[in-house]
Amino acid sequence: MAVDQTVASAPPSATHEVNNQAPPLEGVNYFSSHRALVEATEREGGSWVLDRARALGERIGGEPVQWGVQANENPPRLRTHDRYGHRIDEVEFHPAWHELMRLGVQEELHCLPWRDPRPGANVARAALYMTAMQAEAGFACPITMTFAAVPSLRMQPELAELWEPLLTATTYDPRLIPAQEKGSALCGMAMTEKQGGSDVRANTTRARPINGGGPGGEYELIGHKWFCSAPMCDLFLVLAQAEEGLSCFAMPRVLPDGQRNAFHLQRLKDKLGNRSNASSEVEFAGAWARMVGAPGRGVPTIIEMVAHTRLDCVIGTGAGLRWGVMQALHHASHRSAFGRLLIDQPLMRNVLADLCLESEANTLVAMRLARSYDDAPGDEAAQTFKRLATAVSKYWVCKRAPGHAYECLECLGGNGYVEESGLPRLYREAPLASIWEGSGNVMSLDVLRALARDPHSLEVFSGADPRLDRFVTSVREELSHPAELESRARRVVERMALALQGSLVVRHSPPAVADAFCASRLDGDSGLAYGTLPAGLDFGAIIDRHRAAV
Numbered sequence: 140m141a142v143d144q145t146v147a148s149a150p151p152s153a154t155h156e157v158n159n160q161a162p163p164l165e166g167v168n169y170f171s172s173h174r175a176l177v178e179a180t181e182r183e184g185g186s187w188v189l190d191r192a193r194a195l196g197e198r199i200g201g202e203p204v205q206w207g208v209q210a211n212e213n214p215p216r217l218r219t220h221d222r223y224g225h226r227i228d229e230v231e232f233h234p235a236w237h238e239l240m241r242l243g244v245q246e247e248l249h250c251l252p253w254r255d256p257r258p259g260a261n262v263a264r265a266a267l268y269m270t271a272m273q274a275e276a277g278f279a280c281p282i283t284m285t286f287a288a289v290p291s292l293r294m295q296p297e298l299a300e301l302w303e304p305l306l307t308a309t310t311y312d313p314r315l316i317p318a319q320e321k322g323s324a325l326c327g328m329a330m331t332e333k334q335g336g337s338d339v340r341a342n343t344t345r346a347r348p349i350n351g352g353g354p355g356g357e358y359e360l361i362g363h364k365w366f367c368s369a370p371m372c373d374l375f376l377v378l379a380q381a382e383e384g385l386s387c388f389a390m391p392r393v394l395p396d397g398q399r400n401a402f403h404l405q406r407l408k409d410k411l412g413n414r415s416n417a418s419s420e421v422e423f424a425g426a427w428a429r430m431v432g433a434p435g436r437g438v439p440t441i442i443e444m445v446a447h448t449r450l451d452c453v454i455g456t457g458a459g460l461r462w463g464v465m466q467a468l469h470h471a472s473h474r475s476a477f478g479r480l481l482i483d484q485p486l487m488r489n490v491l492a493d494l495c496l497e498s499e500a501n502t503l504v505a506m507r508l509a510r511s512y513d514d515a516p517g518d519e520a521a522q523t524f525k526r527l528a529t530a531v532s533k534y535w536v537c538k539r540a541p542g543h544a545y546e547c548l549e550c551l552g553g554n555g556y557v558e559e560s561g562l563p564r565l566y567r568e569a570p571l572a573s574i575w576e577g578s579g580n581v582m583s584l585d586v587l588r589a590l591a592r593d594p595h596s597l598e599v600f601s602g603a604d605p606r607l608d609r610f611v612t613s614v615r616e617e618l619s620h621p622a623e624l625e626s627r628a629r630r631v632v633e634r635m636a637l638a639l640q641g642s643l644v645v646r647h648s649p650p651a652v653a654d655a656f657c658a659s660r661l662d663g664d665s666g667l668a669y670g671t672l673p674a675g676l677d678f679g680a681i682i683d684r685h686r687a688a689v
């Protein structure tokens with residue numbers, strides 16, 4: 140039989156030529172390349188952080204991105220007992236997790252406004268947080284909870300005096316020893332129980348007073364929590380039933396005398412995403428804790444922690460949207476199909492422009508929201524805005540994330556479905572922020588509650604464009620019909636979110652972005668999927684604005 144000598148003698152490498160694949164996305168500054176974020180940081184009062192954010196943006200694109208990959212490939216492991224059978228209740232993490240945590244703590248992502256409460260501190264922190272969380276979302280959880288716990292702890296001044304210096308320290312120390320010996324500490328939150336998460340009034344964990352109890356007093360906690368993330372934290376704010384009703388408690392992992400508290404880790408959750416971070420089920424077998432705030436006032440005490448956590452859900456989701464857009468634009472800029480780069484194909488341009496639009500609108504909202512946390516003390520209008528906009532944006536920004544992540548993934552074709560592209564990790568992470576700390580329906584109902592209390596608060600969403608004003612009028616009209624308002628809540632809140640985004644985009648984004656937003660999101664000239672913007676818009680200008688400068 141004749142043998143084709145050319146094929147037989149060809150070196151094996153000839154079958155492994157790599158053509159038409161995008162190069163690695165390297166050398167990007169994760170802050171500077173995000174123009175909408177840079178502009179919003181400046182506009183909302185955080186210009187003093189720009190140099191620092193640029194330096195962080197430069198750093199994030201290097202090692203931290205790798206740490207994110209490693210921390211997900213090597214998830215945390217639970218060690219309930221030592222070899223002799225003693226309970227130890229510890230979670231072991233890969234070194235990459237600790238590097239991410241060290242970075243977050245050194246960069247003051249967990250504390251900047253408390254350490255340096257100058258004007259714009261929340262905006263500055265938001266800029267740093269949105270930059271850093273593009274490397275990996277999992278470590279956002281303990282960073283955010285530590286940040287968010289401070290205003291609630293301040294409701295019990297002697298506890299704040301004890302813990303705030305530790306929670307706002309910038310040295311990271313994961314050792315399980317009394318916090319005072321470490322010089323720094325992290326804080327978690329434990330509210331959700333098996334029988335109820337949204338409805339915390341259903342909590343069954345009991346709190347028995349020791350020596351009389353009362354605000355700041357000692358209690359013994361008996362019960363469980365069905366979700367308790369970052370269980371290696373040094374302190375937890377816990378809800379439990381005291382005689383007077385649901386109350387808030389500060390519960391340390393290690394007792395002041397060095398013994399471990401009766402805080403037993405049952406299991407770690409096997410989660411869809413967020414795999415670098417540990418989320419546990421815990422039991423309190425007479426755990427020692429001190430009451431924060433007044434007895435029976437657990438929800439009002441922990442509400443500030445909840446609000447700050449919701450703020451971070453919005454900012455952190457913005458980080459994911461930006462990262463997805465960056466990956467999609469990068470791939471489309473290097474991959475050709477049917478004789479043209481993807482980024483030059485008219486239909487792909489529509490998809491990319493739509494994804495950019497979503498990221499920009501959400502970035503603007505996140506940063507405006509962060510500013511309201513700076514302005515709120517002593518400013519009633521800012522307080523009203525903060526209250527309403529936190530719930531509205533938490534609902535909408537988080538709700539849009541999974542679809543956005545999926546569409547970014549599809550821009551990479553088959554490569555996007557493969558783990559090492561990073562897009563599957565983004566996709567798995569995307570639904571979490573919507574569930575955590577008030578899931579979709581709960582947020583929508585929260586908005587209705589806020590509006591019922593202050594019907595004029597909708598005014599804070601009014602904008603500066605006739606298309607927008609028409610839209611706000613129609614939202615007002617919807618709210619004026621109380622019949623079945625509860626079942627229409629998502630629809631109303633969605634429209635409020637679009638009105639808020641519209642008012643920001645119209646005032647602050649380039650005309651191409653504003654026109655596309657108004658046409659598609661306000662005038663309804665688009666379909667249900669991404670990539671259904673009406674023709675005739677300037678897709679090129681939108682895409683160029685969001686393309687990372689590499």
Ligand SMILES: Cc1cc2nc3c(=O)[nH]c(=O)nc-3n(C[C@H](O)[C@H](O)[C@H](O)COP(=O)(O)OP(=O)(O)OC[C@H]3O[C@@H](n4cnc5c(N)ncnc54)[C@H](O)[C@@H]3O)c2cc1C
Nearest residue numbers: 328329330331335336337366367368575576577578580581
């Ligand atoms: C990865 C992860 C980490 C978490 N970490 C923590 C943690 O550290 N600490 C902590 O305390 N919790 C934590 N949670 C729990 C989380 O906050 C709750 O899961 C969430 O608040 C929802 O509560 P639930 O699971 O009990 O659902 P449910 O309250 O039973 O809600 C189920 C569904 O019903 C809807 N719903 C509820 N009430 C209404 C209503 N009145 N009308 C219409 N619909 C309604 C909800 O929107 C939701 O879609 C975590 C969850 C996850 C997934």
